[in-house]
Amino acid sequence: MSGEREIHLERLLGRRVHDNQGRVIGRIEEFQLAVVDGETIIAEFHLGPDALWERLGGAALHLPFFRSLPVRRKRQRIAWRHMDLSDLTYLCLTRDAQAEQH
Numbered sequence: 001m002s003g004e005r006e007i008h009l010e011r012l013l014g015r016r017v018h019d020n021q022g023r024v025i026g027r028i029e030e031f032q033l034a035v036v037d038g039e040t041i042i043a044e045f046h047l048g049p050d051a052l053w054e055r056l057g058g059a060a061l062h063l064p065f066f067r068s069l070p071v072r073r074k075r076q077r078i079a080w081r082h083m084d085l086s087d088l089t090y091l092c093l094t095r096d097a098q099a100e101q102h
Contacts, residue, residue, distance in 0.1 A: 007085065009042070017047055017078070018092040026076055028091070045083055047076040 009031055016024045026047030034043040084092050 007042075007088070012045075012088070012091070015088075015091055017045070017083070018090070020093055020095060022092075025093075032077075042080045044080065045078045047078065 012028050015028050017026055017028060019025045028045050028047055029049075030046035031042055032044040032046065033040055035041075078093065082094050084094050
């Protein structure tokens, strides 16, 4: 397919993402992948501390000790089409995008 490129996802982990005004909205901590026509693509980028827990072992959050901790759930999901990946050293949202809070 034309216009496509490969990205090493592990190099994006921990990178800051900026909103349309240049403010940092979070760090990429996890991805959601999908298979479309036999190709693996990025469906969503997950930002924030809750996404980090998801990556490091989401099952641990269900253990009694971790459930008792006062954790503020904050995860932002950004659809792949709303992320500007033209410059991998400065990740930002596209002009019309907003991160979804979950």
